[in-house]
Amino acid sequence: MSANPKSLAGYDVERVRRDFPILAREVHGKPLVFLDSAASSQRPASVIGAVDEYERLHHANVHRGVHQLSQEATAMFEQARERVRRFVNAASTREVIFTRGTTESINLVAQSYARPRLKPGDEILLTMLEHHANIVPWQMLCEEKGARLAVAPILDSGEVDLAALERLLTPRTRMVSIAHLSNALGTVLPVKRIAELAHAAGALVFVDGAQAVPRMPVDVRGLGVDFYAFSSHKVYGPSGVGVLYGRTELLDAMPPYQGGGDMIRSVTFEKTTYNSLPYKFEAGTPNIAGGIAFGTALDYVTGLGLARIEAHERDLLAYATESLAAIPEVTIVGTAPEKAGVLSFVLQGVHPHDIGTVLDREGIAVRTGHHCAQPVMDRFGLPATARASFGLYNTREEVDVLAGGIRTVLRMFR
């Protein structure tokens, strides 16, 4: 039985859905069933309203003017930074760098922290689960520096092989860079444990938290990580904004990533003195409206309660796993005991691309392809999978529509 809108104490998903204007629309004449939040989540009206209000009433450049509008814009932008700090429990707003997104945050650390320090023969340790964004920046750096990329394998379940990871930690390991939650398989990584292992081996830890931050409470200090990155657009905020968290002493010791305005204290043609944290890493005019509305999105999530969101999505994932596993032609890819928000699957005899097209005509949005994680696909010998991913607004009824859509696909291609 699927009708269960108030299954979790106080979590009224129907009411939550009314906060998201886009969920009222139809696609190909069918109600939209949006199961692609791992690619990008939808925005609540408060976030859309925050962009609108800022653009209508408060816009001016930040950190630059004595005039009223610039002061308002600056105050709003800096309030958003404080919201981010609180959301992930950073020690100070100096540790919260606004970037364009997780990808830029990773590149920033690769270029500003690792590049000046990496020596030939040094190692960067990743896992096989990583998104291309957490592979390519390190790979480029290793090529340039004659360093080596080491990769911890994954088990058939999609869990990281921790024993193998531990063996791959050597005195040459400088950085361990891992996802918190796999975008392709949904595996939750034991970040705290990996951070302990890495630190014991003398390496730093970078965490790609793009998928985890919308789905579970994250405490960067509790996890004991050195850097943590995530994106606004996966946590119900606008695209084009993200965060790099880094420990103050690490950030202080790093040269700027890009040169430009706002990151300087004084400039002459002979010498430039850099601004203090976090502005040292924020050259140029930022995405002001996006940053402010990002703060609004975090307020929205906090208002619902991350623990309740996590419980709601856990219920959805369990229900979806059960519903799809009941279809004999379905194989679920990624069966780790600790999973969240993501359900990857393949259908016997049907290519994921065809699944995606048929489901789309049913109004169901899923992602099909390699999910920017080709090494994961290679590990399972698949060219691609179909992936349903859940957000705080999805329902059991939508899972039923997905299961029905999959049966339609099978009728068509069998």
Add this chain to the structure above:
Amino acid sequence: MSTDLRDLYQEVILDHSKRPRNFRSMPEADRRAEGYNPLCGDRETVFVDMDGDVVKDVSFQGAGCAISTASASMMTESVKGRTRAEAESLFERFHDLIVGKGGESGDESSQLGKLAVFSGVREYPVRVKCATLPWHTLKAALDGDGGKVSTEDEGPKAESGGA
């Protein structure tokens, strides 16, 4: 199932995707090329055996979606026995058909023969690359590049689509 899905997945296309023709390797073939669509991970190898300027035999192997498999299968049937120039001109007309260029004139359809069943692809811009992958690969084989082609080589404007 909705009727417009039937426009894309016509019976002929489903039949060729389930039972692709000329689906075999030709190790002795004069020419071959490998096609790759990085957006969906599809890979196809096209083998061509020429007799002078004529395609004496053609086959393919690989893994792809229903559209690309059916397109490859029907392509091999369409170009066998044709000259290289005829095969290339067929690709041009096929391309025009699926991107919706040049209208739906009966003349066009008759020249394309059975390939006209792919006209439904025009309503699915992200699937255009699936249908053209085997043809791009055939062209690379005929050009004797012996190399690899990717659906992404033509840049963002070449064919509409995306991940």
